[in-house]
Amino acid sequence: MTKAPETERETQRIEAFSDGVFAIVVTLLIFNVKLPEPAAVTANGLLAELAKSWTIYLAFAASFFFVLVMWINHHRLFTIIRRADNNLMLLNGLLLFGVTVVPFPTSIVAAYLLDPQQQAAVFIYNGWFFLVAIMFQLLWRYAAHNNRLFSHAVDPAITRHIARSYNIGLVLYLAAVLIDIISPPVSLAISIGLAVFFAIPNRQVQQLMTTSDTTA
Amino acid sequence: MTKAPETERETQRIEAFSDGVFAIVVTLLIFNVKLPEPAAVTANGLLAELAKSWTIYLAFAASFFFVLVMWINHHRLFTIIRRADNNLMLLNGLLLFGVTVVPFPTSIVAAYLLDPQQQAAVFIYNGWFFLVAIMFQLLWRYAAHNNRLFSHAVDPAITRHIARSYNIGLVLYLAAVLIDIISPPVSLAISIGLAVFFAIPNRQVQQLMTTSDTTA
Amino acid sequence: MTKAPETERETQRIEAFSDGVFAIVVTLLIFNVKLPEPAAVTANGLLAELAKSWTIYLAFAASFFFVLVMWINHHRLFTIIRRADNNLMLLNGLLLFGVTVVPFPTSIVAAYLLDPQQQAAVFIYNGWFFLVAIMFQLLWRYAAHNNRLFSHAVDPAITRHIARSYNIGLVLYLAAVLIDIISPPVSLAISIGLAVFFAIPNRQVQQLMTTSDTTA
Amino acid sequence: MTKAPETERETQRIEAFSDGVFAIVVTLLIFNVKLPEPAAVTANGLLAELAKSWTIYLAFAASFFFVLVMWINHHRLFTIIRRADNNLMLLNGLLLFGVTVVPFPTSIVAAYLLDPQQQAAVFIYNGWFFLVAIMFQLLWRYAAHNNRLFSHAVDPAITRHIARSYNIGLVLYLAAVLIDIISPPVSLAISIGLAVFFAIPNRQVQQLMTTSDTTA
Numbered sequence: 001m002t003k004a005p006e007t008e009r010e011t012q013r014i015e016a017f018s019d020g021v022f023a024i025v026v027t028l029l030i031f032n033v034k035l036p037e038p039a040a041v042t043a044n045g046l047l048a049e050l051a052k053s054w055t056i057y058l059a060f061a062a063s064f065f066f067v068l069v070m071w072i073n074h075h076r077l078f079t080i081i082r083r084a085d086n087n088l089m090l091l092n093g094l095l096l097f098g099v100t101v102v103p104f105p106t107s108i109v110a111a112y113l114l115d116p117q118q119q120a121a122v123f124i125y126n127g128w129f130f131l132v133a134i135m136f137q138l139l140w141r142y143a144a145h146n147n148r149l150f151s152h153a154v155d156p157a158i159t160r161h162i163a164r165s166y167n168i169g170l171v172l173y174l175a176a177v178l179i180d181i182i183s184p185p186v187s188l189a190i191s192i193g194l195a196v197f198f199a200i201p202n203r204q205v206q207q208l209m210t211t212s213d214t215t216a
Numbered sequence: 217m218t219k220a221p222e223t224e225r226e227t228q229r230i231e232a233f234s235d236g237v238f239a240i241v242v243t244l245l246i247f248n249v250k251l252p253e254p255a256a257v258t259a260n261g262l263l264a265e266l267a268k269s270w271t272i273y274l275a276f277a278a279s280f281f282f283v284l285v286m287w288i289n290h291h292r293l294f295t296i297i298r299r300a301d302n303n304l305m306l307l308n309g310l311l312l313f314g315v316t317v318v319p320f321p322t323s324i325v326a327a328y329l330l331d332p333q334q335q336a337a338v339f340i341y342n343g344w345f346f347l348v349a350i351m352f353q354l355l356w357r358y359a360a361h362n363n364r365l366f367s368h369a370v371d372p373a374i375t376r377h378i379a380r381s382y383n384i385g386l387v388l389y390l391a392a393v394l395i396d397i398i399s400p401p402v403s404l405a406i407s408i409g410l411a412v413f414f415a416i417p418n419r420q421v422q423q424l425m426t427t428s429d430t431t432a
Numbered sequence: 433m434t435k436a437p438e439t440e441r442e443t444q445r446i447e448a449f450s451d452g453v454f455a456i457v458v459t460l461l462i463f464n465v466k467l468p469e470p471a472a473v474t475a476n477g478l479l480a481e482l483a484k485s486w487t488i489y490l491a492f493a494a495s496f497f498f499v500l501v502m503w504i505n506h507h508r509l510f511t512i513i514r515r516a517d518n519n520l521m522l523l524n525g526l527l528l529f530g531v532t533v534v535p536f537p538t539s540i541v542a543a544y545l546l547d548p549q550q551q552a553a554v555f556i557y558n559g560w561f562f563l564v565a566i567m568f569q570l571l572w573r574y575a576a577h578n579n580r581l582f583s584h585a586v587d588p589a590i591t592r593h594i595a596r597s598y599n600i601g602l603v604l605y606l607a608a609v610l611i612d613i614i615s616p617p618v619s620l621a622i623s624i625g626l627a628v629f630f631a632i633p634n635r636q637v638q639q640l641m642t643t644s645d646t647t648a
Numbered sequence: 649m650t651k652a653p654e655t656e657r658e659t660q661r662i663e664a665f666s667d668g669v670f671a672i673v674v675t676l677l678i679f680n681v682k683l684p685e686p687a688a689v690t691a692n693g694l695l696a697e698l699a700k701s702w703t704i705y706l707a708f709a710a711s712f713f714f715v716l717v718m719w720i721n722h723h724r725l726f727t728i729i730r731r732a733d734n735n736l737m738l739l740n741g742l743l744l745f746g747v748t749v750v751p752f753p754t755s756i757v758a759a760y761l762l763d764p765q766q767q768a769a770v771f772i773y774n775g776w777f778f779l780v781a782i783m784f785q786l787l788w789r790y791a792a793h794n795n796r797l798f799s800h801a802v803d804p805a806i807t808r809h810i811a812r813s814y815n816i817g818l819v820l821y822l823a824a825v826l827i828d829i830i831s832p833p834v835s836l837a838i839s840i841g842l843a844v845f846f847a848i849p850n851r852q853v854q855q856l857m858t859t860s861d862t863t864a
Contacts, residue, residue, distance in 0.1 A: 013663065013723060015229065020671030023236030027244065027316045028675065035323055046324070046333040050340070064316070068309045072302075075229060086720075090847055093716045100675045100712070107683055108694070117694040124698070199306055231445065239452030243460065243532045251539055262540070262549040266556070280532070284525045288518075291445060415522055447661065455668030459676065459748045467755055478756070478765040482772070496748070500741045504734075507661060631738055 010084040014092055015075075021096045022071040025103065029060050029067075032107040059110035059125075062188075063102055065195040066129060070099060073136070073198065077162075080154050081143050091139045098132035105129075109188070122184040123177065126191045130173040137166055169198060226300040230308055231291075237312045238287040241319065245276050245283075248323040275326035275341075278404075279318055281411040282345060286315060289352070289414065293378075296370050297359050307355045314348035321345075325404070338400040339393065342407045346389040353382055385414060442516040446524055447507075453528045454503040457535065461492050461499075464539040491542035491557075494620075495534055497627040498561060502531060505568070505630065509594075512586050513575050523571045530564035537561075541620070554616040555609065558623045562605040569598055601630060658732040662740055663723075669744045670719040673751065677708050677715075680755040707758035707773075710836075711750055713843040714777060718747060721784070721846065725810075728802050729791050739787045746780035753777075757836070770832040771825065774839045778821040785814055817846060 033056050036049035074095075081088075105128045112121035142148070144159050172194055180187035249272050252265035290311075297304075321341045328337035358364070360375050388410055396403035465488050468481035506527075513520075537560045544553035574580070576591050604626055612619035681704050684697035722743075729736075753776045760769035790796070792807050820842055828835035 010727070013667065016232065016664065017667050017671055017719065017723075019229065019233050020236055020668055021675050023233055024240055024672055024675040026312070027237050027240040028679070030316050030320055031244070031247075031679075033320050035327060038327075041328075041333060046328060046336040046340075050324075061313070064313055065309075068312075071233065072305055072309075075233075079226070089720055093713075093720075093847075096674065096716075097709070097712055100678050104678055104681050108698075111683060111686075112689075112694060117689060120694040124694075199309075232448065235445065235449050236452055239449055240456055242528070243453050243456040246532050246536055247460070247463075249536050251543060254543075257544075257549060262544060262552040262556075266540075277529070280529055281525070284528075287449065288521055288525075291449075295442070415525075448664065451661065451665050452668055455665055456672055458744065459669050459672040462748050462752055463676070463679075465752050467759060470759075473760075473765060478760060478768040478772075482756075493745070496745055497741075500744075503665065504737055504741075507665075511658070631741075 011078060011081055014084055014089060015078050018074060018078075018092060018096060019071070021099060022067060022074070025099055026064055026067050026071075029063055029103055029106060032103060032110060033057070033060055055113035056110040059106050059113065062192045062195065063106040065199065066191075067099060067102055069195050069198045070132070070136070077140060077143070080158070083148075087142060088139070091135075091142050095132070095135040095139050098128070098135045101128065102132070113188075118184045119180060122180045122187050126173065126176045126180060126187055129191055130170075130177050133166075133170050133173045137170055140166055165198075169194060227294060227297055230300055230305060231294050234290060234294075234308060234312060235287070237315060238283060238290070241315055242280055242283050242287075245279055245319055245322060248319060248326060249273070249276055271329035272326040275322050275329065278408045278411065279322040281415065282407075283315060283318055285411050285414045286348070286352070293356060293359070296374070299364075303358060304355070307351075307358050311348070311351040311355050314344070314351045317344065318348070329404075334400045335396060338396050338403050342389065342392045342396060342403055345407055346386075346393050349382075349386050349389045353386055356382055381414075385410065443510060443513055446516055446521060447510050450506060450510075450524060450528060451503070453531060454499060454506070457531055458496055458499050458503075461495055461535055461538060464535060464542060465489070465492055487545035488542040491538050491545065494624045494627065495538040497631065498623075499531060499534055501627050501630045502564070502568070509572060509575070512590070519574060520571070523567075523574050527564070527567040527571050530560070530567045533560065534564070545620075550616045551612060554612045554619050558605065558608045558612060558619055561623055562602075562609050565598075565602050565605045569602055572598055597630075601626065659726060659729055662732055662737060663726050666722060666726075666740060666744060667719070669747060670715060670722070673747055674712055674715050674719075677711055677751055677754060680751060680758060681705070681708055703761035704758040707754050707761065710840045710843065711754040713847065714839075715747060715750055717843050717846045718780070718784070725788060725791070728806070731796075735790060736787070739783075739790050743780070743783040743787050746776075746783045749776065750780070761836075766832045767828060770828045770835050774821065774824045774828060774835055777839055778818075778825050781814075781818050781821045785818055788814055813846075817842060 033053070036046075036053065041049045105125045109121045109125040112118060115121070140162070144163065172190065176187050176190040176194070179190060249269070252262075252269065257265050321344045325337045325341040328334060331337070356379070360379065388406065392403050392406040392410070395406060465485070468478075468485065473481045537557045541553045541557040544550060547553070572595070576595065605623065608619050608622040608626070611622060681701070684694075684701065689697045753773045757769045757773040760766060763769070788811070792811065820838065824835050824838040824842070827838060
């Protein structure tokens, strides 16, 4: 009886630390968006020069929503995780490592999207997202293995659904990386689409969660 | 009975994440304030050179209080929101997107306030604040629709008052954007005035909240 | 009975937001410490070039402990504040404004401490600390006025002691600003000494607090 | 009875502030990783230029995991600390000072790892880690002295184990600093290895903690 609140506080502090990291990454992304050159602004006007930087805004927005969706999923995952152990802290730390790096590939794709280096830039961008998806998968698999760290009330149907949706995500991020060989713009469009897809609430999972909540 | 605390924890984690984002944005604004050029300091003295940068300080202070007021309002809103769903998380994420962008139009208005590009700079600055006000409106409307996510104790008179004050804000930000066509300085003064207006406590709402609190 | 926890949660969220701002300011200070010029490093060696930047380290450390002490005092203040109202949020917001600006005068004093502009630089640095001390005083006075926002258990002897120590601080920061006219290094030494003075626990206050805690 | 929750809230706010600082440091490290020069990218290709910066990535990753491990250990320490006093806040503040500085030696080692200044750069990097380990040791010793700030339930066997592992860490960081005289790469390898060593869960401590938890 005394153990339960203690371990719950444990997972809460991991959540709080992770929330901090997600919140900071999401907020720092804008600092890769630089003002246009003063000389160019004088020549062409401010609005025209800002409009030219649309690749930077696109990369910024795409990364913002990628990290936001990562946070929403991390958040959902921790609503069913009830216990923490050292391995969970390390795998979570690995995921946070992946997330803190995101501003770097973002600045690469922002700088080289309209450049001959486009293919390499999109490869690094989507390749990193694929690695982050793998890190998320590792965290999930470790926690989910035999319901290791879940509360007993978690319906196995939920974990099956979540597992399936994460697997699909992993395959699609890999597809985005591979399609970059043929068409970098399509590759980028896929990874932006994936953020949208994962942001949309999965009705089935929500229903299952509500049900198991009521019966808990 | 078991559901209530669970969903309350849910909104608390959204609040914590949002608080993190607001706190970081508010703190990072100062990093757009750069030191004056060493050569100019040697020629004219440090204080004289710093004084020349008053547009930067004005833009910094205006944005600080805009984001602070956004936080206070976000905070007030979540004191009456009692449940979270996925759409709330997304609309909240959209608002946070708007807030994290604020340092960028701030640096634009700081750089071009005394420049021929003044009108365009103020347009971007106030235009973005108008967009953020719309994002806030969306979040509010979604939560308020049929008291969807509110606790049952919320007095309809409160929600009517809040809705009215948000509508006024939206119209006034739009007015600020339009007035920029005639006079950029007046436009900027309006948007600074709005931050002050929204910071001042609405006596009627506070009274109503205290009443409903006591009767809850 | 229902009101107490609600308002307590209110002050807790203000504390959390403020903690975030303090934590970010304290962490960002290091980003004003720049690497030495590569050419100078090649000529003179890395350690020699780093040693030349001692004014930057001094300014960094002084500001770090100034903000840390501000946080400790803010923290202490909120252990006796039990209710929040809108004015408290605004005065707290004003204090946070003062705190987020700190990296800017820090970079000024770091850049101009060994320069003919030394006096102006120290004036801005200590002048800003004096303004922040005034903001803290405003927050304190508002909350302390007739024990407005304190829990009833707070011993008046504690508030008298705190008030006295804050008044002393204010006078000494003003003294530091004035002494800059005669000797900038002495002025700087005083403001560094003040951070140390406020960091040291006030035995009398602690004793009084422990007593009132036990009798609460 | 009334005191316990009060002081527990006290340690929780210190933890929250510290978590914020750790989370921000860990997230800001990536901002030392700069894009390669556009001219070099045009000449050699993006991937080739990025690959050349491997020392930057190594320094970034090593510092990330150093700070993460510091956070995990800080976290573990505070699970057994039950009371806070002013000295604890100051010693904790000193540790946070050490942690916020980490991005600076990281950027030094990233810039000079393949340079004639390699030895000095690794000395600063590992030397700083050694100082941070001393700060951690001070915090630990103060809290552990006669179980000063621990809950009574803490098994002395746990504190003995933790103390031993911290002492080993301190000696090994010192060894890393000294070995830099002979071989900077070996010195760097040791400090990276130490982060791994401290990340791995200490089975004995975990077992003891679980036992004392159950009997608490």
